[in-house]
Amino acid sequence: MERINKDIDITANSKDSMLPSGLPTRVLIVEDDEDDYLIIEACIRDIPEKEFLIDWCYEYDEALKRIELGRYDIYFIDYLLGARTGLELLRDAISLGCEDPLVLLTGIGNREVDVQAMTIGAVDYLVKSEINTEKLERSIRYALERSANIKALKANERKFRNIFERSKDAVFLGDEGLVFRDANGATCDLFKYNKEDLQQLSLYYLFARKDAAALLKARLHQTGEVEDEEVELLTRTKEKRNCILSISRQTDSSGGTYFQGIIHDITNLKRIERATFQIEKLRGTATLLRTLAHEVRNPLTNINLSVEQLKPELNSEDANIYLDIIARNCGRIDGLISELLDLSRPAEISLQKAPLQAIIDTTLAAASDRISLKGIGLELSYPDQPAYIMADIEKLKIAFLNIVINAVEAVPKEAGRIIVTIREDGPYYKVFINDNGAGIPDENISRIFEPYFTSKTNGFGLGLAATWNILQSHRASIDVNSQLGEGTSFILVFEQAS
Structure with missing residues (x-):
């Protein structure tokens, strides 16, 4: 009998669900023996109440092309x-992504071949000598039903995997110890770890505060879930992120338990809230200062005028001494008022394109005597390319110097370390100034940029207030992370110069 190699091009039916009973089922028989093909074809055609379109292929490469x-x-x-x-x-068909059912035929029953076929992805295994219409009908019905179920499951998996991967929030699965089993791209971006590294870590390890991690562990053990919990988490670079965390315990098909969680990063929102609060607070302070300046300077002017009038009329040396004291202190009060008013208004700046590396190097050179006298270790980490920003160089040096001096005063002698890092982050450059000093208490963090607030016995509390004012004029932001006994990190964010 002449060999036939038919190719029926039928593409109208959907491949994502079971075929409606009214449509023909399309079958390809890959068989190098024509007699065997004819026997199998005849058995299939004898299946009642079902129409089939049967094709035959006897070459390996041609069969693979048709499967593809x-x-x-x-x-x-x-x-x-x-x-x-x-x-x-x-194997080749599965590797090409074939999701339609594959049935293996063999001349002799062989359990090893059967196991291999099923392991590779065959839906059934038939011995040709035992084939009849009933067995083929059962095999086709079972294979198509199983294929439809698998396709539906895969479609759902793709849909939910797509939602999982595209979520802007960090979504993850974890075991009972919150070690990451799976995580989406947003989780990797948040923590600056790749997926393989995350799968070696527990979420508890990423908590900024170990007492908060212990509290979460106790609550999960007791209730199995937490909802909208505000937490502080650390990235790979030890950058603190403010997050909203929700976790719940789930049960899998085998009866085991795992946790699924969502982390919403609110760091920028918190930073904006703090900046807005600081602006409003300083705005209120500025209004008060202007009122006080007006109310104080009026009587102060009268006092100065009175002193000038009295000096020529009083010839007593003792009287002149007291008048000079009055005049000096009036001048001091007037100077303090001017200083406070200067801090309450935006700094006037003249911007030019400049590399952050050069500005920081100049700043550190100005503080080098203090750093070396205290035996402080200094580490610098810069990008290879210049990190250009628009800056008033002299004023920005003042802002950096205030932070560096604070770090120098906070760290212990000889054992102190200051680490300055510049890192590119999208359209921004981030500057990290980290120290291993005593840290700042939580209750003081929100006040360190207030004029005249200080925890030092010999400080005036104007340095960081001036720093904040200068950075605001540069449209830069500043954030502070601190842990008592471990140190403090100032994070400054600048827009890249175009």
């Missing part, structure tokens, strides 16, 4: 295909 095109609903593949085997064709 995906024009059939089910494939029957012979185990022996010349120099190649049906198992090889199964």
Whole structure:
């Protein structure tokens, strides 16, 4: 009998669900023996109440091409295909992404071949000598039902995986110890770890405060969930992130338990809130200062005028001494008022394009005597390329110097360390100034940029207030992370110069 190699191009039916009973089922038989093909074809056609479109292929490469095109609903593949085997064709078909059912045919029953076929991805295994219409009907029905179920599951998996991966929030699965089992890209971006590294870590390890981690562990053990919990988490670079955390315990199909969680990063929102609060606070302070300046300077002017009038009329040396004291202190009060008013208004700046590396190097040179006299270790980490920003160089040096001096005074002698890092982050440059000093108490963090607030016995509390004012004029932001006994980190964010 002449060999036939038909190719029926039927593409109208959907491949994502079971075929409606009224439509023909498309079958490809991959068989190098024409007699065997005819027997199998005849058995299939004898299946009642069902129409089939049956095609035949006897070459390995041609069969693989047809499988890749995906024009059939089910494939029957012979185990022996010349120099190649049906198992090889199964592997190649699966590797090409074939999701339609593959049934392996063999001349002799062999359990090892059966196991291999099922392991590779075959839906059924038939011995040709035992094939009849009933067995083929059962095999086709079972294969198509299983294929439809698997396709539906895969479609749902793709849909939810797409939601999982595209979520802007960090979404993760973890075991009972909150070690990451799976995590989306947003989780990796948040913590600056790749997925493989995350799968070696527990979420508890990433908590900025160990007491908060212990509290979360106790609550999960007791209730199995937390909802909208505000927490502080650390990135790989030890940058603190303010987050909203929700976690719940789930049960899998085998009865085991795991946790699923969502982390919403609110760091920028908190930073904006703090900046807005600081602006409003300083705005209120500025209004008060202007009122006080007006009310104080009026009587102060009268006192100065009175002193000038009295000096020529009083010849007493003692009287002149007291008048000079009055005049000096009036001048001091007037100077303090001017200083306070200067701090309450935006700094006037003249911007030019400049590299952050040069500005920081100049700043550190100005503080080098203090750093070396105290035996402080200094580490610098800069990008290879210049980090250009628009800056008033002299004023920005003052802002950096105030932070560096604070760090120098905070760290212990000889054992002190200051680490200055510049890092590119999208359209911004971030400057990290970290120290291993005593740290700042939580209750003081929100006040350190207030004029005249200081915890030092010999300080005036104007340095960081001036720093904040200068950075605001540069449209830069500043944030502070601190842990008592461990140190403090100032994070300054600048827009890149175009």
